[in-house]
Amino acid sequence: MFGFANPQRFWKLSSTLMPWAWGLCALLMGAGLYMALVASPADYQQGQSVRIMYVHVPAAWMAMMCYGAMALASFVSLIWGHVIADVAARATAPIGATFTALALFTGSLWGKPMWGTWWAWDARLTSVLILFFLYLGYMGLWAAIEDRTKAARAAAILALVGAVNLPIIKFSVEWWNTLHQGSSVLRSDGPSLHADFLTPLLVMGAAHMALYVALLFVRMRTEIMRQRIQAEQRRLAASHEGAV
Amino acid sequence: MMIENFTTWFAMGGYAGFIWASYGASVLGLGGLGVLSWRDYLKAQKMISKSGDAS
Numbered sequence: 001m002f003g004f005a006n007p008q009r010f011w012k013l014s015s016t017l018m019p020w021a022w023g024l025c026a027l028l029m030g031a032g033l034y035m036a037l038v039a040s041p042a043d044y045q046q047g048q049s050v051r052i053m054y055v056h057v058p059a060a061w062m063a064m065m066c067y068g069a070m071a072l073a074s075f076v077s078l079i080w081g082h083v084i085a086d087v088a089a090r091a092t093a094p095i096g097a098t099f100t101a102l103a104l105f106t107g108s109l110w111g112k113p114m115w116g117t118w119w120a121w122d123a124r125l126t127s128v129l130i131l132f133f134l135y136l137g138y139m140g141l142w143a144a145i146e147d148r149t150k151a152a153r154a155a156a157i158l159a160l161v162g163a164v165n166l167p168i169i170k171f172s173v174e175w176w177n178t179l180h181q182g183s184s185v186l187r188s189d190g191p192s193l194h195a196d197f198l199t200p201l202l203v204m205g206a207a208h209m210a211l212y213v214a215l216l217f218v219r220m221r222t223e224i225m226r227q228r229i230q231a232e233q234r235r236l237a238a239s240h241e242g243a244v
Numbered sequence: 245m246m247i248e249n250f251t252t253w254f255a256m257g258g259y260a261g262f263i264w265a266s267y268g269a270s271v272l273g274l275g276g277l278g279v280l281s282w283r284d285y286l287k288a289q290k291m292i293s294k295s296g297d298a299s
Contacts, residue, residue, distance in 0.1 A: 048257035106266040225288035
């Protein structure tokens, strides 16, 4: 696995995979949106508002998945010091933050007609809001600390400490009485959703996953290029000082 | 007939405001992130090729 931790190998691999990831994302997103907005039926209780689920749930899944990936990459970076792990964690943060913001916003838009309120301080909603602040804190640390090594270390520690929030989010609906409904897909006894709703949800979930991979490639490659530019600038500055 | 069907579909059973705002925010949020990421990518690529020309 660590073979891919080499920036040059990653560059080659991502050159091949990136167009495929974008293509797959476009295909799945097109099919998913058609299923979500046109082909799937209305719910007998929630009516057409159930269609919000097809953007809200995948965004919430990805919000947690991105944080998990960021924490794992941070762990690898802290223990083995792999440069590409830092790059992956840093590139994931804005993507995860966007998914989290969307999960909160679309959840609020679903909550108003179903619960009669835009927001409630229940365990699930509050823990997802904390997740959003963790993403902001992580990005803030990278922006605030000038020394790259120190910034990577501080951000990695925050990412690892914040990972404790992931099981809290997942099990909040079981541990506490919440306004938010319990899990209906990732359950030990299988999904409780009918296939008419489950299929578009899974297609939209896969589309969001493909989008994450495609965006991750773009952002990681950008970060690698930035590091090369900075290294080149430092080399030029050093050679200039040497000449003076 | 088709327009009537479209109007009914667009109204989303009275939940149009909530549903379209959700999908609109998702398109704006994720699309915006995609555009910004690509813009930064192309900018970095341009700078790399510039620095390659200079050295």
